[in-house]
Structures are given as structure tokens and as C-alpha cells.
Amino acid sequence: MRSVIKLTAAIIVCSTTATFADSNKGIKMPYIEFPMKPGKGMYSTKGKCNMCHSWGYTINQGPQSKAFWRKKVIKMIEVFHAPIKNEDIEEVVAYLYANYGNGEED
Numbered sequence: 001m002r003s004v005i006k007l008t009a010a011i012i013v014c015s016t017t018a019t020f021a022d023s024n025k026g027i028k029m030p031y032i033e034f035p036m037k038p039g040k041g042m043y044s045t046k047g048k049c050n051m052c053h054s055w056g057y058t059i060n061q062g063p064q065s066k067a068f069w070r071k072k073v074i075k076m077i078e079v080f081h082a083p084i085k086n087e088d089i090e091e092v093v094a095y096l097y098a099n100y101g102n103g104e105e106d
């Protein structure tokens, strides 16, 4: 029994030491670029949508309806306080729908 306790203690000490040693190595994150499809409203959308998360996060949704994209843009404004003026919403929605739409309005 004693040896089991000693062994357990040794494992805990070793694994803790390993954790501290690893934390000095730094973390390498892969950089993945998600280019935006060129089109009317791309630059405006780029400035409004890519400040908090990558474009990959947005297009990960796959092709969607115009209503879906409108809802997402409004969610970003209302829930996360994206600084997008009401009069600019439709331009962003039009870009999203034209380039990442599924052909359906609703």
C-alpha cells in the first residue's frame, strides 16, 4: 500500500514539473487566411465584420438566405455592440447575400 502511495506521489510530482516546463515553450497557432470574395460592398463589410472575429467565422455558416444574413448582422449589433449604423445594414446584407447567399430571400 505504501509503495502505491509513493508511486502516486511520484507521478503527481513528475506530471506537475512537466506542465511547468511546457508552459515556457510558447504556443504556435496556425494562421489560416479566409479571403473575402471580391464584390460590391466588400471593403465596407470587411471594416465592419472582421474587427472582432475572422471572416472564416462568418462564412463557416455556409450559403444562407438574405433574411438569415440580415438577422446575423442585427444580432452582431444588438448582442455584441458591433459599431454598424442602421443605414449601413442593407449594404452589408447585400454583399453577404450576393456572395454567400443560397438564392432564397427568406
Ligand code: HEC
Pocket (backbone or CB within 6 Å): 048, 049, 050, 051, 052, 053, 057, 058, 059, 061, 072, 073, 075, 076, 080, 081, 082, 083, 084, 092
Ligand atoms: C463587436 C464585435 C463583433 C463584430 C463587429 C461582429 N461580430 Fe460576429 N460575432 C461576435 C461574437 C462575440 C460572436 C460570438 C462568438 C461565439 O459565440 O463564440 C460572433 C459570432 C458571429 C457568427 C457566428 C454565428 C453566431 O450567431 O454566433 C457569425 C456568422 C458572425 N458573427 C457574423 C458577423 C458579421 C456578418 C459581422 C459584420 C456585420 C460581424 N459578425 C461583426 C462579435 C462581433
